[in-house]
Amino acid sequence: TLLQNPEMLYTLGPCNKLYRRDVVQDIRFPDSIKVAEDHPFVIEAYLKSNNIYTVDEIIYNYRAREDAGDISLSQIVTADPYASFKDIVASIKLSDDLLKRYVTNPVALQKIRIDYYDRIIATDIWPAYKGILLNGNTETQIKMFDAFRELLDSMDFHLFNNLGVFQRLLTFETINRYTFIKETARPSYLRALRLAYEKLDPGSLNKLLTSDFPKEIRAGEKAAKRNSVKPIYNRLVARKLGTTIAAGFESVIVQNWKKLVGISRNFYARRIAFPLYKLAKKQHKVVFLTNKHVELSDSFKAVYDELILQKPDYQVVGYLKQPQRTILELLKMYKDIATAEYVFLDDYYRQIYGLTLRKDSEVIQLWHAAGAFKKFGFSSIGYADSNTESFERNAHQNYTKV
Incomplete structure (x- = not known):
């Protein structure tokens, strides 16, 4: 079945299948779209079937026509990317409605929707999107970004935060091609980008920051917060300039400088900036801190999911596993804490050892394993490879709940 075998979403063409008449006799192709019009038909046939059998043989060959005046519907993606994009988005809405209608188990529904959107965005949306981005005129780019924002707005937080390919497409994939966006289409992209950053949970944002383009991700975040494309433009200029300047430095000098900066910036952030930040008023803010995971998982994920339901007016910030942070990122982290x-x-x-956090904050240690399975804190003192008592006191002195 489709729920047991979501990989069948990668074969949504109708012509390499045989159907029982009673399964498909009441299903129709949508006649309002030309590209991806077969997806809702096949998905509904999948969902109505109790048993689906597959044949492990090549039984179908596809020919791409060479005459530009006689292209197939599938080749419209290249010839007219916006027409393709518009139809694919319409097909997504129809197919998503079918999944919601047939799949009654909420956990199974969430999983199959993630699998479906991942497949459609990676294999259908992305080629059309890239075509419009690189070759589209102003009008089609505006329509595309507006359609993306509408699609994004229809997704709940859980769905969007499980679609890594969609997050990458809206952020660094587009920022790296930003100069192709027409001037008057940039506000439309910015509106879609703002909504994307609003919906990103701390784990998804941190995962993007561990990609090959963390500075682009930060530039997009600043652009979203300031409602201005200037941070993106500044990043692209700095990147171009940095590439030119970097070639003039010896690698040894650069590495030694990084080590010196690393020592001084940590001291400044912890010993000078943090005490000053504590004088500020406490805010409706929740901070997740971990050096274990690059995304929200385990206890953090469960707490976050409940948190956005119970305290929607709170700002939620995550500082997850990162190889290194800039001085500005460090200062922001200590300010948030x-x-x-x-x-x-x-x-x-x-990062908080030896610091005294504010007395009116709740510092909650969830751990990542139950005490029945491992020893930690003061209970570990005296065992092999244990820390000293002074170390443990430094590490745990701030907790209000464990």
């Missing part, structure tokens, strides 16, 4: 109402941890977190 100093002004947060709630701080969640899931393990030892060395």
